[in-house]
Amino acid sequence: MSRDDKARVANIFDVARLAGVSHQTVSRVVNELPNVRPATRKRVEDAIRQLRYRPSTTARALVTRRSRTIGIITTGSPDYGPSSTLQSLTEAAREARYNVSISSMLEADPESMRGAVETLLSQNIEAMVLIAAHRTALDAMQGFELGVPLVAVDSSARPGFHSVSIDQFHGARIATEYLIGLGHRDIVHLAGPEHSMDAAERLRGWRHALSQAGLVARDPFVGDWSPQSGHRFGQEAADAPSFTAVFSSNDQMALGAMFAFAERGIRVPDDVSIVGFDDIPESAYFSPPLTTVHQDFAALGSDIMATVLELLADGEVEPEPVPHTAPTLVARLSAAPPSTPLR
Known part of the structure; x- marks a missing residue:
């Protein structure tokens, strides 16, 4: 040749x-x-x-005769991460001169998912994006014959899907390593819900960082992303014998924990350090400002839309997970070297 x-x-x-x-x-x-x-x-x-x-001119010509609309299905409660992902994807679609049609649902049962899929397909969409908070959403989608490309925002990178996400494992690992680097040896994890794929990846990253440092991972406290569950954790954890740091799976739970510690006279970071996840806009104004993991949702939206456009141009590409966008640590004032163990 x-x-x-x-x-x-x-x-x-x-x-x-x-x-x-x-x-x-x-x-x-x-x-x-x-x-x-x-x-x-x-x-x-x-x-x-x-x-x-x-790029395939034939595929592009076919696209121009269609709706220039993508369908988006979101599942679960409107938490900061999924909401920010939806916003960034909508903006990226607008930049690419595409419209979006959105179907949102709390529960991702097969019947609800089928209804959402059929509604979007009836609008002659060119592609579909699933912003999946729970594993059940992927389970439900796996049996559908869509006839259009599907991209899943899925941190578990399940085989069989074109999946795009931010690397939750990496984010949890660098948060935990930061605390280890400060000198902490007993780091508690305030985990997200068990059904959440992001929470599972953050739990895995925390465990991995502790294991690599030769440290023991005590059983995590499982919350539900809300400040209330973080507050419950803080009330219970204040009686723990020796931990000096907390890695919270999101910022809202970290806020609840910090409030509970303040109620018990436990100072952050003098007595216990806390690191969150998400870098919500309010985290810089917590008291003290929260050290946290920042997710680049603008880049994520661009990655999702780029993958959609790639699939429209080369529709025979085999489903595969794609490289994750790496989050970064934002160091503020809620984490410091340990003084004495919390008792």
């Missing part, structure tokens, strides 16, 4: 390998989406020129 023949059959993954980026980044550049650094964009454009890559 000649060099020109090779160039003509280059696909999006060839471009990604040559440019040293993910295929979602290539799709973002091709579709002129935001949130790509100028140097990265140039590297991708150089790779496109070198490989003579061209």
